[in-house]
Amino acid sequence: MAERNMIEAVHDAIQEEMRRDPSIIIMGEDVGEGGVFRATEGLQKEFGEDRVMDTPLAEAAIVGVALGASLNGIRPIAEIQFADFIHPAFDQIVSEVARLHYRSNGTWTCPVTIRTPYGAGIHGGPYHSQSIEAFYAHVPGLKVVCVATPYDAKGLLKSAIRDPNPVMVLEHKKAYRLFKQEIPEDDYTIPIGVAEVRREGTDISLITYGMMTHHSLKAAEAIEKEDGTSVEVIDLRSVKPWDKERVLESVKKTGKVLVVYEDNITGGFGAEVSATIAEEGFDYLDAPIMRVASPDVPIAPYAGVLEEYILPNPEKIAEGIRKLAAY
Amino acid sequence: MVSVKEVPGAMGLGKEQLLDLYYKMFLARTVGQRERMLNRMGKGPFAVTGEGHEAAQVGTAYALTPGKDWALPYYRDIGVALTLGMTARDLLLAHLSRAEAIESGGRNMPSHFSHPQLRIVSGSAPVATQLPHAVGVALAAKLRGLDEVAITYVGDGGTSVGDVHEAFNFAGVHKCPVIFVCENNQYAISVKWSEQSAVQDVALRAAGYGFPGVTVDGNDVLAVYSAAREAVDRARRGEGATFIEAKTYRLVPHTSDDDDRRYRTAEEVAEWSKKDPLVRYKAWLEEHGVASAREIEALQTRALEEVDEATHYAESAPPPDPASAVLHVYADE
Amino acid sequence: MARGRVVTSEKIDTVGLSEDQLLDIYYKMKLGRAMGERQRLLQRMGKGSITYSCEGHEGVQVGMAAAMTPGKDWLFPYYRDTAFVLALGMSPRDVLMSFFARGGDINSGGKNMPSHFSSVPLRIVSEGAPVATQVPHAVGAALAAKIRGLDEVAVTTFGDGGSSPGDVHESMNFAGVHKCPVIFLCEFNYFAISVASRKQMAVENVAIRAAGYGFPGVTVDGNDVLAMYRAAKEAVERARAGEGATFIEAKTYRLVPHSSDDDDKRYRTAEALEAATKNEPIARFAETLRKLGALDDSKDEEITARVKSEVDDATEWAETEPNPTPEEALRHVYVEEK
Numbered sequence: 001m002a003e004r005n006m007i008e009a010v011h012d013a014i015q016e017e018m019r020r021d022p023s024i025i026i027m028g029e030d031v032g033e034g035g036v037f038r039a040t041e042g043l044q045k046e047f048g049e050d051r052v053m054d055t056p057l058a059e060a061a062i063v064g065v066a067l068g069a070s071l072n073g074i075r076p077i078a079e080i081q082f083a084d085f086i087h088p089a090f091d092q093i094v095s096e097v098a099r100l101h102y103r104s105n106g107t108w109t110c111p112v113t114i115r116t117p118y119g120a121g122i123h124g125g126p127y128h129s130q131s132i133e134a135f136y137a138h139v140p141g142l143k144v145v146c147v148a149t150p151y152d153a154k155g156l157l158k159s160a161i162r163d164p165n166p167v168m169v170l171e172h173k174k175a176y177r178l179f180k181q182e183i184p185e186d187d188y189t190i191p192i193g194v195a196e197v198r199r200e201g202t203d204i205s206l207i208t209y210g211m212m213t214h215h216s217l218k219a220a221e222a223i224e225k226e227d228g229t230s231v232e233v234i235d236l237r238s239v240k241p242w243d244k245e246r247v248l249e250s251v252k253k254t255g256k257v258l259v260v261y262e263d264n265i266t267g268g269f270g271a272e273v274s275a276t277i278a279e280e281g282f283d284y285l286d287a288p289i290m291r292v293a294s295p296d297v298p299i300a301p302y303a304g305v306l307e308e309y310i311l312p313n314p315e316k317i318a319e320g321i322r323k324l325a326a327y
Numbered sequence: 328m329v330s331v332k333e334v335p336g337a338m339g340l341g342k343e344q345l346l347d348l349y350y351k352m353f354l355a356r357t358v359g360q361r362e363r364m365l366n367r368m369g370k371g372p373f374a375v376t377g378e379g380h381e382a383a384q385v386g387t388a389y390a391l392t393p394g395k396d397w398a399l400p401y402y403r404d405i406g407v408a409l410t411l412g413m414t415a416r417d418l419l420l421a422h423l424s425r426a427e428a429i430e431s432g433g434r435n436m437p438s439h440f441s442h443p444q445l446r447i448v449s450g451s452a453p454v455a456t457q458l459p460h461a462v463g464v465a466l467a468a469k470l471r472g473l474d475e476v477a478i479t480y481v482g483d484g485g486t487s488v489g490d491v492h493e494a495f496n497f498a499g500v501h502k503c504p505v506i507f508v509c510e511n512n513q514y515a516i517s518v519k520w521s522e523q524s525a526v527q528d529v530a531l532r533a534a535g536y537g538f539p540g541v542t543v544d545g546n547d548v549l550a551v552y553s554a555a556r557e558a559v560d561r562a563r564r565g566e567g568a569t570f571i572e573a574k575t576y577r578l579v580p581h582t583s584d585d586d587d588r589r590y591r592t593a594e595e596v597a598e599w600s601k602k603d604p605l606v607r608y609k610a611w612l613e614e615h616g617v618a619s620a621r622e623i624e625a626l627q628t629r630a631l632e633e634v635d636e637a638t639h640y641a642e643s644a645p646p647p648d649p650a651s652a653v654l655h656v657y658a659d660e
Numbered sequence: 661m662a663r664g665r666v667v668t669s670e671k672i673d674t675v676g677l678s679e680d681q682l683l684d685i686y687y688k689m690k691l692g693r694a695m696g697e698r699q700r701l702l703q704r705m706g707k708g709s710i711t712y713s714c715e716g717h718e719g720v721q722v723g724m725a726a727a728m729t730p731g732k733d734w735l736f737p738y739y740r741d742t743a744f745v746l747a748l749g750m751s752p753r754d755v756l757m758s759f760f761a762r763g764g765d766i767n768s769g770g771k772n773m774p775s776h777f778s779s780v781p782l783r784i785v786s787e788g789a790p791v792a793t794q795v796p797h798a799v800g801a802a803l804a805a806k807i808r809g810l811d812e813v814a815v816t817t818f819g820d821g822g823s824s825p826g827d828v829h830e831s832m833n834f835a836g837v838h839k840c841p842v843i844f845l846c847e848f849n850y851f852a853i854s855v856a857s858r859k860q861m862a863v864e865n866v867a868i869r870a871a872g873y874g875f876p877g878v879t880v881d882g883n884d885v886l887a888m889y890r891a892a893k894e895a896v897e898r899a900r901a902g903e904g905a906t907f908i909e910a911k912t913y914r915l916v917p918h919s920s921d922d923d924d925k926r927y928r929t930a931e932a933l934e935a936a937t938k939n940e941p942i943a944r945f946a947e948t949l950r951k952l953g954a955l956d957d958s959k960d961e962e963i964t965a966r967v968k969s970e971v972d973d974a975t976e977w978a979e980t981e982p983n984p985t986p987e988e989a990l991r992h993v994y995v996e997e998k
Contacts, residue, residue, distance in 0.1 A: 025470070029821075033854035033927045050470050054859045056500060056824035057791055057852050061459045061493030068463020071448060072397065073471055076463075085790050088825065092490075095453045096460070104441045104449035105432030106655035123709035125773035127789030140656050164658035301989050302709075303761035303770030309986035487833050489826015496824050499862030525836030525874025535869030537862030 002185045007176040009150035009183060010039050010115075013157040014077065016187065018047055021075060024161065027053040028062060028079030036081060037117060037176060063089040066112045067097050076112055077161060083118035083170060084127045090135070097166045098141035113160045117173035118146075119211055119262060120311055124173075125302035131210070131263035136168050137240040137272070143167040143192055144240040146209045148175040151183045152237055155190030163192065172210045195243035197250070201232035204324055205250040207273055208260040209236040212312060216260050219317035229325045231258075239269050247273070248281050255286035258324050260317055265293035287327040292320040334615045336549050338556065345617050346626060348389060348548055352381035352605055354630045355406035358415050359579070361634050362422045362437065366583045370642070371422045375438045377403040379546075379578035382604035383510045384480075385410045386551025387571065390559045391478060397446045397464045399457040399479040403510065403577075407480065408440040411447055415637035425644040426651070433647040455485040458494035458507065465498070465505035465562075476562040478506040478555075484515025486529050495570070499536035504562035506555065507533075507570045510545065512577040517590035530572035538568040545573030546604040549611075578603070672952060675890045677726075679954045685726055685885060686949060687963050689718040689942050692743025694971045695752055696916070699742075699759050699774070702975070703920045708759045712775045714742040716883075716915035719941030720847050722747045723888025724815060724908075727896045734783045734801045736794040736816040739775040740847065740914075744817070748782050752974035763984035770984045792822045795831040795844065802835070802842035802899075813899040815843045821852025823866045832907070836873035841899035843892070844870075844907045847882065849914040854927035867909035875905040882910030883941040886948065915940060 004012065018024045026040060032054040034041040044052035055062050059080060066078040080086045086093070093114070100110045120129035137144045143165055147153040153171060160167035198213060199220055208216045213235040220231035232250050236242050251257055257277055259270040274289045292312050294300075300307045337345060359376030366374040377384060384406025388398065393411045400407045405418065417429050421440075424433035430441045431449065441449035448464070450457055461479035468475040485491065486509055498505050509529055513520040526532075533540025539561075543554045551573055558569035576599040580587040587596075612618045674682060696713035703711045714721060717740060725747035728735070737744055742755060754766050758777070761770035767778045768786065778786035785801070787794050798816035805812040822828070823846050835842050846866060850857045863869075870877025876898075880891045888910055895906035913936040917924040924933075949955035 029852065030854045032859075036853065036921070053501075054855045056493070056496050056860050057821040057855075058493035058496065058824045058826065060490050060826055061462070061497050061824075064456060064459025064490060064494070065463035065466060065497055068399075068448075068460035068465075068477075069467040069470075070463070071460070072464045072467035072475075074463075074467040087790065088489075088827070091453055092456060092459065095451050096456050099451065100449055101658055102655050103431050103435040103439070103451065104443075105430075105434055106658070107429070107441065107443045108449045109658045111658075125776070125789070126771065127773070143657075295990060297990055297993050301771035302768070302773050303763075303984050305983050305986050306761075306770060306989040309989040487830060489828075489830045491826075492829030493824065493826045496861060500859060502862075522837060524833060525839075526872060529872070532869065532872030535863060535866070535872055 001182045003180045004150045004183050005177050005180045006148070006150045006153045006171070007037055007039060009154040010157060010171060011041060013154040014040065015043060015046070017158060017161050018043070018051060023073060024075045024077065025051045025053060026077040026079060027055050027066060029055060029057055029081050031079055035079065037173065039079070059085055059089040060092050063092040063097060063114065067092065067100070067110050070110050070112045071108065075161065078112060078114045080114060080116040082128050083116045083132045084130045086116060086132060093136070093142070094139055098139045101165070102141055109164050110166050111164045112166045113169060114166070115157065115169040115171060117176070118170045119172040119174055120300040120307065121174040121211060123302060123304060123307065124300065126298050126300065129300040131299065133170055133239050134263055134267055134269045137269050141166070142240065143238070144170065145192055145238045146170045146172065147237065148172040148210050148213055150181040152190060154183055155188055156192065156237065159189045159192050162189065167192065174211050175214070178214070193238045193241040193243060195246045196235045196237055197232065197246070198235050199231065199233040201230040201254065203230045203254055204232065204256045204258055204321060205247070205254045206231050206233045206258045206260060206321070207236065207247055208233065209239065210262055212260045212262050215312060215314045216317050218314040219321060222314065222318055223321050229321065231321055242273070244276060247277065251277055251281045252284045255284055256324050256327070257285070257289045258292065258320050259289065260292045260312060260320070262294060262312060264296045264299065265291060266296050268293055287324060290320060290324050292317050334617060338549055338553050342617055345612065346622070348385055348552070349608055349612060349623065350626045350630060351385045351410045352406060352548065352608065353627055354415060354633065355381045355385065355409050356605060357630050357634045358405055358409070358418050361419070361638055363579065363583060365422060365638070371437065373436060373583055374422065375402050375582040376579060377405050379576050379599070379603070380510055380512065381406045382548035382551055382608065383545035383573035383575045386548040387478065387508050387555040387573070389552055390555035391476065394445055396475055397448065397461070397477040399448045399450065399461040399464070399477065400440055401450060401457065401480050401482065401485070402438045402452070403482065404440060404480055405438065408447060412445045413440065413442055413447065415634050416640050417442070419637040419641035420644055423641045423644070424646065425641060426647040427644055432651065455481050455488035455490045458491050459497070461505050462494045462498045462503050465503035466501055469502070469504055474563045476504045476506060476559055478508060480508045480510060482515060483509060483511040483513060483520055483523055483529070484518065485509070487523055495533070495536040498568040499538055502565070502567035504565070505568045506558045506562060507568065509570070509572045510575055511572055512575050514577060514591070516581045516585060528572060530570055533570035538570065540570040540572065542572045542574065545575035546602050546607060548604060548608050576602070672948060673886065674952070675886055675893060677889070682949060682952070682954055685722055686945055686955070687967065688722045688747040689743065689885065689945065690963060690967045691746050691752070691970065692718045692722065693942055694967045695742050695746060695755055698971050698975060700916065700920060702759065707979070708774065710773060710920050711759065712739045712919045713916045714740050716849065716913050716936070716940060717847055718743045719885040719888055719945070720882035720910040720912050723885045724845055724892045726889050727892035728813065728815060730782055732783070733812055734785065734798065734814040736785050736798040736801070736814065737777050737787055738794065738817050738819065738822065739787065739789065740819065741777060741817055742775060745777045745779070745784055748784065750777065750779055750782060750784065752970050753977045754779070756974045756978035757981060760978045760981065761983070762978060762981040763988065764981055769988060792818050792825040792827045795828050796834070798842050799831045799835045799840050802840035803838055806839070806841055811900040813841050813843060813896050815845055817845045817847055819852060820846060820848045820850060820857045820860055820866070821855065822846070824860055832870070832873045835905040836875055839902070839904035841902070842905045843895045843899065844905065846907070846909045848909050848911050851914060851928070853918045853922060865909055867907050870907035875907065877907040877909065879909045879911065882912035883939055883944060885941055885945050913939065
């Protein structure tokens, strides 16, 4: 076991996979000198310029070239420097990466991993803070995971790299250096599509992912101390596919659901979770499904007071819990 | 009969190969015509064909080694697909969206060529997305120390798309063994070339990325072959990319959904029909004593037979099982 | 207005600028430099989260600005253009209001990152962060001017890294076909964060690409502010005369890291930085001005003192201005009904 923070865990995953499989390369802007978050620190020295490849500033090409290389014996990890900058590659991702296997009737495969830092809370302003999982969880053919712990980051990134399907790995940047965790030094993977129960409880099922997991745990602790309300916190970790079974199991137990996500409330991924529970878990419910999310305002304004106003945090989540508990 | 070794412009090709070029061009023409006919008869909902483009397509594709080299064509490239080894049957099956169509089992539109064994990569419809892919395939070959090359095709309209710039720049920086071919037929549906670009010869843009760009008469199959041969040799020697602009003309509407009378005159089309690459090449073969008129007619008959057989086969082939629509969203674990 | 004698020597072409104008350019370069330095200092003191300094780029930015008519011509900048916007007339106070993300910040009311400039009266168009998205916007503004029969010019800036995205190609092609009065200014400082320019493009001068779109491309020593001004003036005159676009590639050097979050020692040597510093634009222009007899020690000190007092005033001002009220976060998502 080793104590690692999340960015170190990401680094380890990339390094171990590249040692294990010589066909893996990582390509992106600034990856050669270690990357703006140090995810590829020292890797160019170890693996060379061909396998840790600086690309021109061209996101559509980063994804498109990665797709092409993946058809010809290379297993690329395409790094997009910030999730906010992935939009020029939207066409390549949706029209090509996600669709190639289906449109060719299963004959061509695109085992590309796209990894990118996402999320707010670091004074990133409107272009270093966005949550993009809703756009991509929507796309058949793509898998999407959202990680915010060192253990999850390493295990899920490895699974993503090994998956024959294209996988988007969204790493919450606020969690990169948030805390250290004991994680296995040797090889392990976490299957995509499996949620993790972070905290067991009996009164409310709180479904969340990303940085909101950490905020939700704080809120749950506070509420339990306050009046004994027992909140079960489930971290989805994967949004496409997502662990519907685990969630419904929890809803059956508690009867009340609070869905918490950092993204804008309308059309955010939590809306899909809510709709599914309403449809398939209706009989278990004792209250309306409630959500805590950012308002429909571009995430995130730069000034600290503005950003705080917008984003969900432990206090706002606690308020949501209270409201639901009182129903 | 003159020995082809002495024939100027034969580009080191033997008689069999010179005739094969003609056959492939004529086959491409025939398949295109047949698809449009089937569409008019209501049998295939959509046809996009490349009549007029045969020299540009067959000439370039002929310089590759099928199954070793990679091709990422666009939807007009019937000649490319056939030259690299797809059959008339394959194309007609796709045209009629049959289950066994290798391209996509009826999922993708026709003329979205794909054949994994032949290394023809499944294409989509958004224009020019395949150019970065070709760069990626070529990059992989280079990283793996293989002397494979990738060729990719796009129309004149396609050269305006941002992905082209990104692909060119990447290929230039990383010296990828890729050949970019623009089949410049002077129209992007109805938009004339002068509205698409402020320069006449788009090949000159290659200089801005550090590799050669050549403009060639796209209706002269041997000139095209010569340019492609050089580009392939360059790429195999590790010298990087080439951009070939083949000037040609589309003798038919953009697709079966297009009425080209709305944007060009019958006179213009007639003028270009006189420069039909098939007619030109047939004349060249006869003039240089490579083949007699009768030998060429025999090739035409053979092609027609092949297309007739393919049509019959495809018409009788079963459509996909509806339940198969949900398959292959993901690669099986 | 021109005042005082115009000094020319046979060797130095002042491109028709009077002594006053030359000194104004010098002052603006020093102001830009000082503002870059001040924001880095403030950021290190923990008073702001991030800064992207212009230090090194002053010749390019002030040289281009000098050829424009502020408030008539358009600027679609990128985040390194502090000296540029100051040269066009944004006040030091306004720049630091953005740095401190104050409620009264004209650039964005604290909503956008600092150095993401905007001023409606100065026609500096609010910029995002994704690289080169502003380039098609500039073409659009130029197109509109042309359609309306106005002789306005649009200028857009980006780095060497910024020349790679597809949006630049699409913009240049469009501008070429439609003969738009737009100037593409590449502030080529040889690095896109850590990625050296030889990994960004396979050619030495990206300006040669302009030929592929049917308009001129010029490469200029961006650290020679008069050379920069000459190229800029020519491009602006072309555009106003209806002759269309120009691509100006101004070679320069970033004397500082990419941003306050960047450690440039990781990708370039102290020697390289030192060599570049010897070539920096302000010292070079000072030397030129001295040769022209337009600058001496006391004049230089005067300008330095003026700059310092403006920067100090702006700092004092912006430091004590109020933050935005939290509820402001919800406003202006959509145009507000009156």
